[in-house]
Amino acid sequence: xxxxxxxxxxxxxxxxxxxxxxxxxxxxxxxxxxxxxxxxxxxxxxxxxxxxxxxxxxxxxxxxxxxxxxxxxxxxxxxxxxxxxxxxxxxxxxxxxxxxxxxxxxxxxxxxxxxxxxxxxxxxxxxxxxxxxxxxxxxxxxxxxxxxxxxxxxxxxxxxxxxxxxxxxxxxxxxxxxxxxxxxxxxxxxxxxxxxxxxxxxxxxxxxxxxxxxxxxxxxxxxxxxxxxxxxxxxxxxxxxxxxxxxxxxxxxxxxxxxxxxxxxxxxxxxxxxxxxxxxxxxxxxxxxxxxxxxxxxxxxxxxxxxxxxxxxxxxxxxxxxxxxxxxxxxxxxxxxxxxxxxxxxxxxxxxxxxxxxxxxxxxxxxxxxxxxxxxxxxxxxxxxxxxxxxxxxxxxxxxxxxxxxxxxxxxxxxxxxxxxxxxxxxxxxxxxxxxxxxxxxxxxxxxxxxxxxxxxxxxxxxxxxxxxxxxxxxxxxxxxxxxxxxxxxxxxxxxxxxxxxxxxxxxxxxxxxxxxxxxxxxxxxxxxxxxxxxxxxxxxxxxxxxxxxxxxxxxxxxxxxxxxxxxxxxxxxxxxxxxxxxxxxxxxxxxxxxxxxxxxxxxxxxxxxxxxxxxxxxxxxxxxxxxxxxxxxxxxxxxx
Amino acid sequence: xxxxxxxxxxxxxxxxxxxxxxxxxxxxxxxxxxxxxxxxxxxxxxxxxxxxxxxxxxxxxxxxxxxxxxxxxxxxxxxxxxxxxxxxxxxxxxxxxxxxxxxxxxxxxxxxx
Numbered sequence: 147x148x149x150x151x152x153x154x155x156x157x158x159x160x161x162x163x164x165x166x167x168x169x170x171x172x173x174x175x176x177x178x179x180x181x182x183x184x185x186x187x188x189x190x191x192x193x194x195x196x197x198x199x200x201x202x203x204x205x206x207x208x209x210x211x212x213x214x215x216x217x218x219x220x221x222x223x224x225x226x227x228x229x230x231x232x233x234x235x236x237x238x239x240x241x242x243x244x245x246x247x248x249x250x251x252x253x254x255x256x257x258x259x260x261x262x263x264x265x266x267x268x269x270x271x272x273x274x275x276x277x278x279x280x281x282x283x284x285x286x287x288x289x290x291x292x293x294x295x296x297x298x299x300x301x302x303x304x305x306x307x308x309x310x311x312x313x314x315x316x317x318x319x320x321x322x323x324x325x326x327x328x329x330x331x332x333x334x335x336x337x338x339x340x341x342x343x344x345x346x347x348x349x350x351x352x353x354x355x356x357x358x359x360x361x362x363x364x365x366x367x368x369x370x371x372x373x374x375x376x377x378x379x380x381x382x383x384x385x386x387x388x389x390x391x392x393x394x395x396x397x398x399x400x401x402x403x404x405x406x407x408x409x410x411x412x413x414x415x416x417x418x419x420x421x422x423x424x425x426x427x428x429x430x431x432x433x434x435x436x437x438x439x440x441x442x443x444x445x446x447x448x449x450x451x452x453x454x455x456x457x458x459x460x461x462x463x464x465x466x467x468x469x470x471x472x473x474x475x476x477x478x479x480x481x482x483x484x485x486x487x488x489x490x491x492x493x494x495x496x497x498x499x500x501x502x503x504x505x506x507x508x509x510x511x512x513x514x515x516x517x518x519x520x521x522x523x524x525x526x527x528x529x530x531x532x533x534x535x536x537x538x539x540x541x542x543x544x545x546x547x548x549x550x551x552x553x554x555x556x557x558x559x560x561x562x563x564x565x566x567x568x569x570x571x572x573x574x575x576x577x578x579x580x581x582x583x584x585x586x587x588x589x590x591x592x593x594x595x596x597x598x599x600x601x602x603x604x605x606x607x608x609x610x611x612x613x614x615x616x617x618x619x620x621x622x623x624x625x626x627x628x629x630x631x632x633x634x635x636x637x638x639x640x641x642x643x644x645x646x647x648x649x650x651x652x653x654x655x656x657x658x659x660x661x662x663x664x665x666x667x668x669x670x671x672x673x674x675x676x677x678x679x680x681x682x683x684x685x686x687x688x689x690x691x692x693x694x695x696x697x698x699x700x701x702x703x704x705x706x707x708x709x710x711x712x713x714x715x716x717x718x719x720x721x722x723x724x725x726x727x728x729x730x731x732x733x734x735x736x737x738x739x740x741x742x743x744x745x746x747x748x749x750x751x752x753x754x755x756x757x758x759x760x761x762x763x764x765x766x767x768x769x770x771x772x773x774x775x776x777x778x779x780x781x782x783x784x785x786x787x
Numbered sequence: 788x789x790x791x792x793x794x795x796x797x798x799x800x801x802x803x804x805x806x807x808x809x810x811x812x813x814x815x816x817x818x819x820x821x822x823x824x825x826x827x828x829x830x831x832x833x834x835x836x837x838x839x840x841x842x843x844x845x846x847x848x849x850x851x852x853x854x855x856x857x858x859x860x861x862x863x864x865x866x867x868x869x870x871x872x873x874x875x876x877x878x879x880x881x882x883x884x885x886x887x888x889x890x891x892x893x894x895x896x897x898x899x900x
Contacts, residue, residue, distance in 0.1 A: 533822075762898070762899050763896065763899050764897060764898050764899025765892070765893065765896050766892050766895075766896075766897030767822070767823055767824075767892060767893075770822055770823055771823050774819060774823065
C-alpha cells in the first residue's frame with residue numbers, strides 16, 4: 147500500500163480538475179460524489195499507508211517515493227519526491243480525515259449554492275496543496291504546497307466574490323501571507339546557499355556540523371523560515387488575515403483553521419526542528435511569539451460578537467499554544483495539540499456553521515440565545531467542543547494543552563507558563579461566553595429567523611457527531627504519567643530523536659517529575675473551571691454584569707473591542723503609504739514616463755509620415771519629372787566631377 | 788571570319804558619327820519633354836517610343852562605327868520589347884478609357900498620399 151502514497155495527493159487534485167473543468171456542466175450529485183469521494187478515497191489510502199508504516203520497525207519508518215525530476219539546473223537538483231515518516235503520516239491522516247468530514251458537511255451546508263462545482267473544486271485543490279505540503283520531501287515541494295494553500299485560501303475566502311468585503315478579505319489573506327512567504331523563501335535560499343541541497347534528509351543530517359550550535363547562520367535560517375510560519379499560521383504580527391477570513395463559507399473556515407493552512411507553519415517548524423534546536427535564539431523567538439499570541443488573541447476573543455470571529459481568535463490563540471510548545475522544544479506536544487485542535491476546532495466551526503445555517507445566516511451572537519431546544523444535536527456537540535477547547539478533563543484539549551504548559555514550565559520558565567495559564571483562563575471564559583450566549587438564556591432571535599429555525603440535515607450532523615467523538619477520545623493517544631500511555635510521543639520519536647540528542651535534555655526527558663506535573667495539571671484545570679464559572683455568572687446568572695463592567699472601564703473596553711486598533715494601525719502605517727506611493731508611481735512614472743515614451747514614439751512616426759506622404763501626389767508626371775531631374779543631377783555630377 | 792572584312796570600316800561612313808548622336812539626342816529630349824508635359828496618355832506613349840528610337844539610332848550608329856554586331860542585336864531586342872509594351876500599355880489605356888471616358892493622366896491620380 148505504501149507505493150500508493152502518490153495517490154493520496156493525486157486523488158484530490160484529480161477531483162479538483164474534474165470539478166473545475168466541468169463546473170456548471172456536471173450535475174450536483176456527481177459534483178458531491180467526486181468532491182467527497184476523492185478525499186474519502188485519499189483518506190482510505192492514507193489509512194492503508196499508515197497501517198503499513200506501523201508494521202515496520204520504528205527506526206525504519208520512512209518511505210520515500212520519487213515521482214519525477216522537477217527541475218535540474220547546475221547544482222540545483224529538485225526531484226518531485228514524497229516521503230512518509232511518522233510526522234507526515236500524522237499530518238496526512240489529519241488533513242484527509244478531518245478534511246473528508248468537512249467535505250461531507252459541505253454537501254449539506256453549501257447545498258443551496260449556485261457555484262457548487264467551483265466550491266468543491268477549490269476545496270479539493272486546498273486538500274491537494276496541504277497534502278503536497280506535508281508529504282513533500284524537500285523544501286521546494288513543501289513550498290509548492292505552501293503557496294498552494296495560500297492561493298486556495300484566497301479563492302475560498304473570496305468565494306462570494308460579489309460581496310466586496312469577501313473579496314477584500316481574500317486579498318488581505320493572500321497579501322499578508324505573501325509577506326510571510328517572502329521570509330520563508332529567503333530562508334529556503336539561505337538553506338540552499340549553505341547546504342547546496344534542498345532535500346530534508348541532506349539538510350538536516352549536515353546541519354549540526356555545518357551550522358554549529360548557536361551560530362548566527364542557524365539563527366538567520368530558523369528565524370527566516372519562522373517568518374513564513376508566522377504568516378501562514380497567523381501569529382503576531384501577521385495574524386490579521388485570519389479573523390477576516392471569516393468572510394468565506396463556514397466549512398472553509400473549518401478547513402482553514404483545523405485541517406489545512408494554519409497548521410502548515412506548525413508542521414514546518416516541527417519538520418525543521420533540528421535547525422531550531424541549533425539556535426536557542428530562534429527557539430526563544432518562537433516560544434515568545436507563541437505565548438504572546440496565545441494571550442493577545444484570547445483577550446480580543448473576549449469581546450467579539452460574531453460567533454465565527456470568536457472562533458477565529460481562539461484559533462489564533464491555540465496556534466500560539468502550539469508555537470509555545472515548539473518553542474520550548476516539545477515538538478511532539480505541539481503536533482499533539484495540532485491534532486486535537488484539528489478535531490475540536492473543526493467541530494466548533496462546523497457547529498457554529500450549523501447554528502448559522504439554522505438561523506438563516508445570522509452570525510451575531512446578540513441575536514441568538516436559547517437555541518438549546520431548537521438545535522439539540524448541534525448544542526450537544528458544541529458543548530463537547532467547548533469543553534474540549536477549555537481544557538476540561540478528560541477531553542482531548544486537556545491532555546494536549548497541559549502537556550504544552552508542562553513543558554513551558556519545565557523548559558521555558560514561569561513567565562511563558564504564566565502567559566499560557568492566563569490564556570487558558572481567557573479561553574475557557576470566552577468559549578463558554580460563546581456557548582452560553584448562543585444556547586442559553588432568553589432567545590434574542592429575530593421573528594423571521596425564528597420562523598425558519600431548524601436542525602441541520604444529517605449530512606451536517608453526522609460529521610459533527612464524529613468530530614465530537616474524536617474530540618473526546620482524541621487525547622487518549624497521549625496519556626500523561628502513564629507508563630506506555632504516550633503513544634503519539636512514541637510514534638513520533640524516530641523523527642524527533644536526533645533533535646532530542648542535540649538539545650541535550652534527552653536524559654531529562656526520562657526523569658519526569660510526576661509531582662510537579664500533577665500540580666500544574668490541577669492548577670490549569672482549576673483555572674479553566676474558574677473561567678467557565680465566571681462566564682456562567684456573566685452570561686447566565688446575571689447578564690447585566692458585562693455591561694456594567696464595560697461602563698466602568700470604558701477605555702480598556704473600547705481598546706479591546708476594537709481589537710487594539712491593530713488593523714487601523716497597519717492601515718495607517720503600511721497600507722496607506724504603500725497605496726499612496728503606488729498611486730504616485732502610477733500617475734507620475736507609469737502614466738508620464740513609460741506611457742509618454744511609448745506614445746511619443748508613435749506620435750513622432752505619425753507626424754513624420756504625415757509630412758512625407760505629401761510627396762505622393764498621385765500625378766505620374768510629377769514622379770517622372772523628379773526622376774528626370776534626379777537623373778540630370780546625377781549625370782551632371784558625374785560629368786563635372 | 789574577321790568582321791572587319793565583311794563590314795565597311797568606320798571611315799566609310801558618309802555622315803559623321805556626331806551627326807547621328809545629335810539627331811538621337813534631339814529625338815530623346817523631345818521624347819522626355821513630351822512625357823513630362825503632355826497630358827494625353829496616347830501622346831505620352833508616342834513620346835516614349837520616340838525615346839526608345841532615339842536610343843536605337845544611337846546604338847546602330849555606334850555599331851557601324853565600331854564594326855560590331857552587338858549594337859544591332861540590342862536594337863532588335865528594344866524593338867521587340869517596345870512592341871510588347873505598347874500592346875500591354877494600349878490595353879490598359881483602353882480599360883481606363885472605358886471606365887473613366889478619358890485618357891488624360893491628370894484624371895488618373897487615385898494613388899496619392
